[in-house]
Amino acid sequence: MDKNAKIFVAGRRGLAGSALVRRLRAAGYDNLLLPARAELDLTRQAETTGFLGREKPDYVFLAAGRVGGIAANSGFKAEFLYQNLMIEANVVHAAWLAGVNRLLFLGSSCIYPRDCPQPIREEYLLTGPLEVTNDAYAIAKIAGLKMCESYNRQYGTAYVSVMPANLYGPNDNYDPETGHVLPALIRKAHEAKVSGREELAVWGTGGPRREFLHADDLAAACVFLMEREDIRSGTFNVGTGKDISIRELAELIARTVGFSGKIVLDPSRPDGTPRKLLDAGKIAALGWRPSIGLAAGLGRTYADFLAGGRA
DSSP: OOTTEEEEHHHHTTHHHHHHHHHHTTTTTOOOOOOOOTTTOOHHHHHHHHHHHHHHHSSSOOOEEEEOOOOHHHHHHHHHHHHHHHHHHHHHHHHHHHHEEEEEEEEEEOOOOOOOOSSSSSSGGTOOOOHHHHHHHHHHHHHHHHHHHHHHHHOOOOEEEEEESSOOTTTOOOTTTSSOOOHHHHHHHHHHHHTTOOOOEEEESSSEEEEEHHHHHHHEEEEEEEOOOOOOOOOEEOOOSSOOOOOHHHHHHHHHTTTOSEEEEEESSSSSSEEOOBBEEEETTTTTTOOOOOHHHHHHHHHHHHTTTOO
């Protein structure tokens, strides 16, 4: 990417989008298009088409979308499906109309079948049923990936898709009801410590295993792929190659926060997919590796929470 290239980051306020902005600025990319939602609603086709038609960016990072944990995904399936489908359809099509040849679409590891072999390779997509607690979100993300493939095939664009492991980091959503498991547990453990409670409640059996990727590592991988002009298509898993059980995660968060009470599991709550460990060998073969370990990343994320990170 040329340092003077015009770059549109869709979703610049979210966890992934804000990390992308940090990474791009640190790398010397200053010509960034970062409209607020009040200025541009990506679920509205006319607004999206008009914006990209006027601005004609050279590159688009599509990190916008509605995200959340098990409770949010289970309780608001219609919103997760509709809003994500609209954003993806509008941005990808408007980018093509505006002559944008390079776009990166950010998906999710939940696109893969619930019970597929581990670690998960890109070719396992659509080989089995999805996890029911987040199938609406997964279907929307699969549609976005297939849009990129279809526009590449039909119009010769260079749109790539990235499927990250479970993300965490600065600017996360720490709400215990709508946030993902890691930031939600940070808040619950902190509040339990501050209030002097003796127990920390954790949803599910504690057995499911998850892989966690710091948002800054994801951003580095995305910029790495976009800077490779020879990478013009394809889907790339991005992860650390290591997973951890939810119980082990809760224990690590408790130590990070300083909560010394008892962790109490609630098996009446859903577990979700038993295991999600990505095979990131495809991007590793190109020369990219993550650099932030989970313990260090948790420390940074807790510091963000204490500094007033997004609730």
